[in-house]
Amino acid sequence: MCQVSEDYKDELEHSAVPSVSKKCVKCKEAIAAVVIRAGHSYCRGCFKEYFVHKFRAMLGKNRIIFPGEKVLLAVSGGPSSCSLLSLVQEGLSLNAHKKLRFLPGIAYIDEGGATGQSEEERQRTVAELRAVFKATGFPFYIIPLEQVLDLPSSVLVAAPAASDQPASAYKAAVDDFIQSASSICLSPAEQDQTSQPDVQGSRTPALRQLMGSVKTLTAKEDLLSTLRQHLLVHTARAEGYSKLMLGDSCTRLAVKLLTSVSLGRGAQLAQDTGFSDSRYGDITLVRPMRDYSSKEIAYYNHMFNVPSVFIPGLETKMSDKASIQRLTESFVTRLQADFPHTVSAIYRTSEKLQTACGSPSTADLCDRCLFCMCALDTAVESASAFNMTLISEQLSQIKPSGNVSAELGKQTPDAPPGQCCSSGGGEDCGRAAGGGGCCSSAKVPQTPDLRSLLCYSCQRTTKDMASVDRLPLYILSEAQKRQRRSQMREEISEFLLDDGD
Template identity: 75%
Template sequence: MCQVEEDYHEPLQRAEVPSVSKKCVKCKEATAAVVIRAGDTFCRGCFKEYFIHKFRAMLGKNRVIFPGEKVLVAVSGGPSSCSMLSQVQEGLNQNAHKKLRFLPGIVFIDEGGAVGQSVEDRRRTAAELQAVFKATGFPFLMVPLEQVLDLPSSVVATAPSPSEPSAGAYKAAVGNFIQSDGTGSPTPREHEETALPDVQESRTHLLQQLIGSAKTQTAREDLLNTLRQHLLVHTARTEGYSKVMLGDNCTRLAVKLLTSISLGRGAQLAQDTGFSDSRYGDIILVRPMRDYSAKEIAYYNRMFAVPSVFIPGLDTKTTDKSSIQRLTESFVTKLQADFPSTVSTIYRTSEKLQTACRSSSTADPCDRCLLCMCALDTAGENASAFKATLISEQLSQTKSPGETSAVIPRQNSAPTEPESTAATGQCCSSGGGEDCGKAASGESCCSSAKSPDSPDLRSLLCYSCQLTIKDMSSMESLPHYILSEAHRRQRRSHMREEISEFLLDEGDEGD
């Protein structure tokens, strides 16, 4: 404990700062060219070997990507994703040690329409990235974000996931791949190139209207991230890819972890920051750059001339307090400057966290969030903090007895039956050509509780996505595939309530 009258006669010792004039910590011979952290000084050759080894060790340790599998590399043009593309290209080289064996493809999501870029700027950026992609020799796709408005509802409906491979399946797949190919290299294939298609101005206006419907910058960034991920998954499915590589580095994941906790996504941290994310079932998202800090990536790209393209985003030239994401990023980066172990401490903590709710890969499709596709975290106990928040919100919206209260129809309410149902004689719960046969005879339809015209999205979303939707001025601006899936889930929920008394519990199935 510190004493007021205690004298310190010994001089304080200043910590020795590593210098590039020192020798490399690995080869002990060459002069250090880069200082990553305190005590880690590398020469040029050892730093490149260290950087490449970390990437391949991450893929080899997790064993998620099998030999001969088609992998879609998502490149945004930033330093991290371009460095990831460089590592994939380096790993597929004929002379590479521990050569990669999957078949890569590149995808670029153009978000220029959402941030208000002009057509000339978008074409100039696409031309720069197209030159980078052509140099790799991989097939690439350039998809404008406006295509998210025309996605099918299957994007937010989980596809059946393949069965989990056994422990020895990966080694067996490697052996079979080498025997079938002979050389152990991926089969050459025709390189397809898709340039950025022309986008109608009306579609860009609808996208800007969708992003602009969010009142806060925090909700706009969260909504844009969700739409981008939906488009990535849809592109991977239509093009036949089973894995999608994301360029999230260690610094970005540390910021994302604290941001997710601030936004109420604590139950989804395992999916949002882990190496693999299987929430979509057949498409698995992987993050092979999660062990690299932004400083390491910047050094590597500068020393070995890895090209990258700067593309302005929603948070470009914004203040630190413009959004929760921007404030968290500023806090972490400034703390990292004085305390170099900040990012690594946050990152290592994320590896030990586990979600308390059911896994997204095993949850029922109707028990998933309509936007982020994670398992719902709103089924808490009556004494939970979430229930207390709901009660406080309901009490704050309660009007005095003299005022006229406008009751918003909820999911559990039963609206009146449309007149067109009895006239046409079609069952409104079927949603297709089927008919229960009661509407034509004048009897009540088999579905007594009809879904409302505007779906109650709140009951279909997790807590964090509820906050995002709450900040939107209008639900009508949401893409059609989200609204149609919401209608389908509510019709299914109403039907399940009607036949609930005839369903057997899980414990009664064996009797």
């Protein structure tokens, strides 16, 4: 036991606590201004150099964006996307050592109609962001989310992508770009090319009715993310952009990975969290901010006065248990406070994920989800967890009275041609023999059955909706088109050759 009179010859060693009074770990001269993690303290100049170099290294390592290519920056007004805009602006400035070689544009989706903001709040937010966008000199497009209700069905079709080019093609493109033009200059016409927020009063109530038909906040956030991505892809195609650059940070992707696992999107993790995502074919989604934590981004924006605009979302002022997304975010951030390597460990796991889906040019359109455009994960064997879940749902909907096995096998198909639905014991309606179809055909709703066209996670989203009739018309029309094509394939299946033949 320890005694009061006991003599301690050796002094107790105290663990070194990171402090801003330490020297910079890079230049070894200036006083550190920011401590990212234990042992990583930087002065102001070295931290900016480190921050910018990480962005350049991410783009240079992957070599997806070719010189002279048009890239659309998805800016939501948050810290991460505004930091992305600042890095691109820094890379195209005259003071940059190695300038970026692509043509940027800015796209902002005004989601005030879905989040319940008033018209005055939406106009004030748009005015603040327009001032930020005009200062960059890039062409920008401000699109209200209401425009998603009028999109064409071609958004849900994966356009053929350009053929994969060898590594030598990138070097040749760089040499040609350097010889042809030493800098990127935007013409005044391109700088003034903006899309004004034209919000029709009749479309805002329809959007709010769509979001109001969703019962849970988890499904609302998932549906809003899907509609936002569809509108961004349509804008990129309409304006001639081939790349869509997103501002997802490392912290956001870590939360998204665990959320996707909870929502049943395990098969789509590689596309949802990877650096590049080519599910749409001609438009490639790029995430160059995936190496930055939210702490690093907050430090950079604060130290170098990067403007950002706070825009309330669906989860604003909600409790931690309001949705799966909110609960996962709270879990990760609190765990990160006690264990600083939590986010990086989850992020490193996402880097190792790969998808088994083929390219959009070779994959069948019917094998892709109608919402997220990822490969369907519902085409599995009968002895699978997915089919067991479906059987459990059927059993839970069966009434207590009656034979369970008979209820499971009970089918309610349409009456075959030439036979009336009431011919079992009642009088014939007289329409089947005349070729006009059965009288019950008029009672069948025109809304298509979306279950077979959606992945497991998107099925859960539509299940939380009161009615799918309020979905945008381009989704319903594409669903009817795919179902007619599938029905036609079944009718002529005996005349088709297999892949082995």
